[in-house]
Amino acid sequence: MSTPSPHVVIVGAGFAGFHAARTVRRRLGGTGRVTIVNPTNYFLYLPLLPEVSAGILDPRRIAVPLPAALRGVDLVLGEVDVVDVDARTVGYTDPEGRRGELRYDRLVLAAGSVNKLLPVPGVNEHAHGFRGLPEALYLRDHITRQVELAATATDPLEREARCTFVVVGAGYTGTEVAAQGPLFTAALARGLPQLREQRMRWILLDVAPRVLPTLDERLARTAEAVLRDRGVEVRMGQSVQEATYDGVELSDGGGRVPTRSLIWCVGVRPDPLIESTGLATDKGRLVVGTDLAVPGHPDVFAAGDAAAVPDLTRPGEITAMTAQHAQRQGVVAGRNVAASLNGGRLRHYKHHDLGFVVDLGGLDAAANPLRVPLGGLPAKVVTRGYHLLAMPGNRLRIATDWALDAALPRQSVHLDLVRATAVPLDTAAPEIPRVT
Structure with missing residues (x-):
């Protein structure tokens, strides 16, 4: 037998x-x-998710189908x-x-x-999470919608609120979203004459003393310089105390910021x-x-x-x-x-970090391959090269999208495919009884 x-x-x-x-x-x-x-039936390359929300990459580019990539492995959805x-x-x-x-x-x-959820009133109801394709697609649609609604708003205060975007969390994701954001909204506004003189306001908040607090301080300085150069208000030592439909109350006396866009990148x-x-x-x-x-x-x-x-x-x-x-x-x-x-020998996991890369949109990035700090175009080349090597598929498609973004204006199509109720911030599974 x-x-x-x-x-x-x-x-x-x-x-x-x-x-x-x-x-x-x-x-x-x-x-x-x-x-x-x-x-889902795909592997999601999370580091490039901010480029989906900014309209640079087609969402399918960073989703590698499991049946094709894992031949001989059974998939159970x-x-x-x-x-x-x-x-x-x-x-x-x-x-x-x-x-x-x-x-x-x-x-x-x-x-x-x-x-990661924090006990902040209103955040779960009014913030936009950022952990998957539905959230990235919704954020792209939401930003596009807010800019277009701002163009037709007759109330200056409403227009200002719709053109204000608050990002909470200055780690990898929050920093990249805040860096990509001004470029995206500027591209959207270029096609709307009503917003020619309107400021697109982006605010990055974190209770940490600096952006990218877990990385080398030189990378953090490079990233912060790019953010400030693009007009992002970098507010360290501050966070959201309360969120409502039309604004957020900041901690430590930061006051109230009217906005319709609260993007939650606090962590996981x-x-x-x-x-x-x-x-x-x-x-x-x-x-x-x-x-x-x-x-x-x-x-x-x-x-x-x-x-x-x-x-x-x-x-x-x-x-x-x-x-x-x-x-x-x-x-x-x-x-x-x-x-x-x-019956073989089990290995021990030991890995020395080879460096980190942070894509800041445009021609900017921050990277430290083999502990060599880089900024600007050299860092951009290293960053995109790293992502292409790390991707288990779709490399040519990603490179093509990058080339098209550099050569052509971004499309500002509002897909209207994903509603806010489809991407709640709390994506955790329901409580399950402990198994004994």
């Missing part, structure tokens, strides 16, 4: 899950079955909401609300992260699925060893934002929630899953 092939189930198709699936498939060859469970490590099963709900269950021999939890938190498993967590992230295996459960691995991976380059710390770590941890997780099934 033949022994059934081992079944590897991977939860999530972000950077960690995608690269884990691709690696374990290659390592196992035809000796095992690999299934990835994800709510669904949201995992139950993990039973004793029964070795995961339960999920598919896009039509039907329940399903998968048994596994090895499990990789790479559920990623969701928007691990997917609530992780805490629902009943396994040990550290600040919401699953506790794992340096081999990415869960202590006491050698058949369960975790990687990316969902995992509290010990940082061997910084003893006593865990790795940051970045795409760079997630991608490399996914590769290690895939190798270790295959090794655990084939």
Whole structure:
């Protein structure tokens, strides 16, 4: 009687899950079955999401279809909401609300992260999140709509509010959104004679002392100089105290800013699925060893934002929630899953940062490849080169969109495909009873 092939189930198709699936498939060859469970049928390259919201890239460019990119991997469309490590099963709900269950021999939890919410009155109702394609598309439509409505507004105060955009969070995403924003709204306004003298006001807020607080200070200075040169009001040490439909109240006596656009880029938190498993967590992230295996459960691995991976380059710390770590941890997780099934040796995750890149729109960027700080056009070349190399597909299409954006005016079409109710800020899964 033949022994059934081992079944590897991977939860999530972000950077960690995608690269884990691709690696374990290659390592196992035809000796095992690999299934990835994800709510969508694509891998989303999040670092380029601000360029979708600014009308530079077609949204399909940064969405790589999983069936084409992961040959030999079964795709199950669904949201995992139950993990039973004793029964070795995961339960999920598919896009039509039907329940399903998968048994596994090895499990990789790479559920990623969701928007970080703060107890600020009105934020959940009036802010726009920024974690996926629906949110980016809605933001692009929303900004376009506000500029066009401002052009026909007869009340100067209403026009000013519609032309004011507040971004909260000066990390990677918030800084890139705030940098791309003035270029986008200026392009929109050029086609509207009524707004020829109207200021497009962009404000960037953060309680941190400087933009990009986790990066090298030289990169932060470069980014802040570009923001200020474009007229962005950079207000550090401030945030939103309350949000309403037509404005925000700033903290620390900052006053009230009339606006119809509050863009929430405060950060992320691990997917609530992780805490629902009943396994040990550290600040919401699953506790794992340096081999990415869960202590006491050698058949369960975790990687990316969902995992509290010990940082061997910084003893006593865990790795940051970045795409760079997630991608490399996914590769290690895939190798270790295959090794655990084939009797091989498990590897330890250790990665030295090779540098960071921040795209600031136009011909500007900030980068420090191999710790060499760059700004302006050289940084732009490095940044776009890095993104093309990191993309698992669509490279020619992305490069073509970049070339077209440099040569032609941006299209200001209001798609009207995604409504505000379709992209709530709180994208977390509902509370799930703990599994014991």
